[in-house]
Amino acid sequence: xxxxxxxxNTTRQQMLIRxxxxxxxxxxxxxxxxxxxxxxxxxxxxxxxAETDPKNGVDEGAVDPNSQNASQKIGGSFQxxxxxxxxEELTNERHAFKTPFGQIIWKDVDKRLSYRDxxxxxxxxxxxxxxxxQPELQAGLEKTLSAQRNIAGAVVILESRTxxxxxxAETKADARSPLVNEDSILTAARAPAASLMKIVTATAxxxxxxxxxxxxxxxxGGCGSLRNRNWLRDAQSDRQRMTFSHAFGISCNTVFAxxxxxxxxxxxxxxxxxxxxxxxxxxxxxxxxxxAALMPALEMATALEVGEAGAxxxxxxxxxxxxAMLSAASGNAGVLMAPYLVEAAYDSSGKQVxxxxxxxxxxxxTKRTADKMQRLMQETVLSGTSRRYFxxxxxxxxxxxxxxKTGTLSDAEERGTLYTWFSGVxxxxxxxxxxxxxxxxxxxxxxxxxxxxxxxxxxxxxxxxRQDRSKLQKIMQ
Numbered sequence: 001x002x003x004x005x006x007x008x009n010t011t012r013q014q015m016l017i018r019x020x021x022x023x024x025x026x027x028x029x030x031x032x033x034x035x036x037x038x039x040x041x042x043x044x045x046x047x048x049x050a051e052t053d054p055k056n057g058v059d060e061g062a063v064d065p066n067s068q069n070a071s072q073k074i075g076g077s078f079q080x081x082x083x084x085x086x087x088e089e090l091t092n093e094r095h096a097f098k099t100p101f102g103q104i105i106w107k108d109v110d111k112r113l114s115y116r117d118x119x120x121x122x123x124x125x126x127x128x129x130x131x132x133x134q135p136e137l138q139a140g141l142e143k144t145l146s147a148q149r150n151i152a153g154a155v156v157i158l159e160s161r162t163x164x165x166x167x168x169a170e171t172k173a174d175a176r177s178p179l180v181n182e183d184s185i186l187t188a189a190r191a192p193a194a195s196l197m198k199i200v201t202a203t204a205x206x207x208x209x210x211x212x213x214x215x216x217x218x219x220x221g222g223c224g225s226l227r228n229r230n231w232l233r234d235a236q237s238d239r240q241r242m243t244f245s246h247a248f249g250i251s252c253n254t255v256f257a258x259x260x261x262x263x264x265x266x267x268x269x270x271x272x273x274x275x276x277x278x279x280x281x282x283x284x285x286x287x288x289x290x291x292a293a294l295m296p297a298l299e300m301a302t303a304l305e306v307g308e309a310g311a312x313x314x315x316x317x318x319x320x321x322x323x324a325m326l327s328a329a330s331g332n333a334g335v336l337m338a339p340y341l342v343e344a345a346y347d348s349s350g351k352q353v354x355x356x357x358x359x360x361x362x363x364x365x366t367k368r369t370a371d372k373m374q375r376l377m378q379e380t381v382l383s384g385t386s387r388r389y390f391x392x393x394x395x396x397x398x399x400x401x402x403x404x405k406t407g408t409l410s411d412a413e414e415r416g417t418l419y420t421w422f423s424g425v426x427x428x429x430x431x432x433x434x435x436x437x438x439x440x441x442x443x444x445x446x447x448x449x450x451x452x453x454x455x456x457x458x459x460x461x462x463x464x465x466r467q468d469r470s471k472l473q474k475i476m477q
Contacts, residue, residue, distance in 0.1 A: 087290045092281035097340065100353050101127045104341050105287045106168070106184040113138070119343075130344040132164040132356070140460040141169035144453065151448050152177035153440035154185040154320045155457045160331030160425060160435045162358040163339045165286070166461075168321070178417055179441045186320050189289040191419050191439050193316035194407035195251045197273075197293065199326050199423070201310040202248055202256075202376055204264040204272040206369045211263060213245035213375045223252035231257040231307035248376040249384025251406060253311040260310020261303060269309055270295045275364045276326060276336070278316070283338040283361060291318040312407065323423045323437030327404060330373040331425035331433045334365040374428050377403025386422065386451040394459025401427035402458060404436075406451060410444065418444045422454035426462065434461060 089095075096103040101124055109122045113133065120133035141155050154170035170185045179185050205211040218238035221230030231254065247255035260269055274280055278293035294315040296305040308314055321339055329336045338359040345354035365373075381390045381399050385406045390399040404424025411417040422438040438454040 086279045086294050087292050088279060089281045090290055092284055092288050092290065095281040095283045097285040099285055099345065101125045101345055103287045104285055106187050126348065128346040129342050131341055132166065132343050134166045136464055137167040137461055141167045141457055144456050145169045145171040148173055148448060150174050150446055151440050151442040152179040152185060153453060155438045155453055156186055156320045156324050157434050157436050157457065157461060158324050158328065158339055160328040160433050161431060163337035165339055165341050166434065177441045178411060187286065187288045189291045189317040189319045191318065191441065192409050193312065193318040194409035194419060194421060195312040196318065196323060196326060196405055196407045196421050196423055197312035197316060198248060198251060198256050199405050200272050200276055201259055201264060201269065203365055203369065203373065204268045205259045206372050207365050208268055209263050211244055213243065213372055215244050216241045217244060217247060217255050217258065219254045219258060221254055223250065223254050226253060226257055226304065226307055226311065230254050231261065231304060233262065245376050245379045249379030251385055256311040257307030260306050266295065266298055266301055266306045282322060283359060284340055285356065286339060286341045288321055289319055291322045292316060320437040320439050323421060324435040327423045327425045328435035329364050330370050330377065331435055333367040334370040335363050336361045374403050377405060377424065380404050380406060389451040389455040392455055395455055398427065398462055401429060403428055416443055417441055420450040422450040424454060426458050
């Protein structure tokens with residue numbers, strides 16, 4: 001009798017050992033995929049509305065940064081959080097264009113712009129500068145931003161192919177906002193990048209594994225929060241399926257956490273974040289604060305932390321100028337251009353002493369990847385988190401030619417503040433397309449979101465562009 005009992009206990013022990021061994025193998029497989037050491041490329045030295053998707057019940061704005069997504073720490077400085085600042089340099093001052101006037105600090109010139117002959121000028125450090133700013137578009141953006149209440153925010157529009165900044169405006173109507181201090185919101189990396197980081201994850205997934213926009217990805221547990229280990233594959237529990245493009249469009253956190261774990265790996269996420277110039281200074285004639293993306297260490301990261309980084313829950317900060325650049329790369333066949341503001345500079349005698357010109361920073365990805373990224377970005381506008389905004393007057397007929405990515409996140413320290421982003425490009429089929437970066441910091445219950453300001457701003461640009469094209473056609477007839 002005792003022999004039978006002992007044998008039964010031994011069998012249970014064997015089963016337990018086999019079960020534990022199985023889980024260990026699964027865990028090891030996850031770690032190998034998530035942390036595999038991809039070669040690191042070195043970059044050259046030289047936003048969304050909080051709305052629910054009717055098909056999936058996704059509320060991007062409902063993500064709580066104080067929940068079990070533990071690595072998300074967006075408030076305050078990196079030092080206050082106990083981390084070393086990941087940026088190589090805090091600003092791009094040492095990467096300025098070689099100009100006789102140094103580098104433009106936007107807050108020193110934005111209130112002194114003058115307009116004549118459809119051009120924009122400003123006096124700066126003894127030089128008369130002709131800027132790339134389009135007077136009509138600039139006036140439209142300034143009027144739109146000045147009409148806003150209870151928010152702090154900014155909009156920048158630049159040419160994807162050249163990097164020429166066409167318009168940039170901001171509002172500090174909410175003086176208590178975390179975005180507001182003595183610097184310009186446009187060039188400061190103060191707001192969390194949030195789901196704009198999904199642009200990095202998507203790019204890495206396509207480049208590394210040739211992921212197709214129509215490819216279906218199994219998952220479980222909805223799209224809002226990473227909870228109950230829903231970031232891990234489970235053949236029995238993964239009963240939901242979603243295409244890559246729709247997951248991008250509605251900003252599905254669970255799917256993107258899995259992409260980071262099973263398609264890209266942490267090393268590739270870091271690599272492509274740096275290719276997009278996170279943690280790297282941005283070459284420009286405009287002073288721009290360096291954007292930051294804090295990634296977990298390869299040797300210490302957990303599967304959850306890798307998933308959070310891919311979904312945009314990691315600690316990150318970005319400027320509106322840089323946000324526009326994220327989409328500009330897709331609008332320019334994968335090539336990232338340096339943003340620039342000065343077209344020409346004249347000395348006190350009126351002699352031209354400087355001419356601005358486009359500068360290619362690097363090719364981030366292939367033309368094929370750029371085409372796929374544009375398809376993903378279209379989904380945001382057509383059926384994703386920005387769909388109801390771009391059906392409004394001014395863009396309703398053009399929405400098939402507009403793409404973008406949204407981001408929405410609450411501030412972990414300023415609990416009443418909601419950040420929203422829109423980074424996009426339009427018209428998609430035009431080689432002369434423009435990219436836009438829009439941020440809004442507002443009370444959580446306020447109605448204005450970045451997608452709303454982006455829609456108004458792009459409607460203004462498209463209207464001006466159509467008028468100019470019509471005038472040119474009449475001249476040529």
